[in-house]
Amino acid sequence: MVAYDVIGDILIVGEDVTNEKCEELLEKKNINVVLRKKGIHHGEFRTQDMEVVCGEKRKETLYKENGVQLKLDVEKCYFSPRLGTERMRIASLVKEGEKVLVLFSGVGPYCIVLAKNTEAVKIVGVEKNKVAHDYAVWNCRKYPYVKLFNEDAKDFSFDEKFDRVLMPLPKSAEDFLDVALKCVKKKGIVHFYDFLHENDIPDVALEKIKSKCKCKVLDVVKCGQYSPGKFRICVDFQVL
């Protein structure tokens, strides 16, 4: 059994998959490109190098999830189809009239899923990767109350505070807690993502958060596996 991801009409396999197997996978319904990963996610923009093995010679596709469409280049931008359930979990928590800040907004999946599935009145995204930001602008173009900024989240400031702040950068979200806390209303909610070993859930994340603010922890959710024994988690907390 070969493990693979499908994003739109692109099928992505691991480094050890042979060209012959890729040719077979190209026969799958609605697949027009097969890419092979070269290494792991790297760098500030959390991107992953990939080579075209067979099919059309492109890395851009159109992906559908939770009633929305996202256009993206799967090599130049971070995107994971495996986080669709987590995006809908957050959407289910957003109440009518909320103003939501998405730090590290990428190609806009959280912004557009929240715009489509909630009654938030303002959604602001901040993304440093210009390529991902430009896709986000296109992806969210039908929602005028989604505002997107191509800048370093460290420099972000805004003239109003938010009911909810999302921090989907598990590798180093703690470096941006000051920004999130500056932007969130008192009693507002922060969704803090982290990668933790099973034994460290949730204490290591709670230490990082509690060193910066007084808060009430609302939930701790496992939302994916990063490597054997290591998970992507989200701590939902209310700022007191």
Ligand SMILES: C[S@@+](CC[C@H](N)C(=O)[O-])C[C@H]1O[C@@H](n2cnc3c(N)ncnc32)[C@H](O)[C@@H]1O
């Ligand atoms: C793990 S990805 C998540 C992207 C998107 N939220 C998603 O779920 O597909 C983290 C994103 O943070 C962006 N990023 C990294 N450092 C940043 C910074 N200092 N300021 C703004 N964005 C940053 C990366 O380019 C990347 O798109």
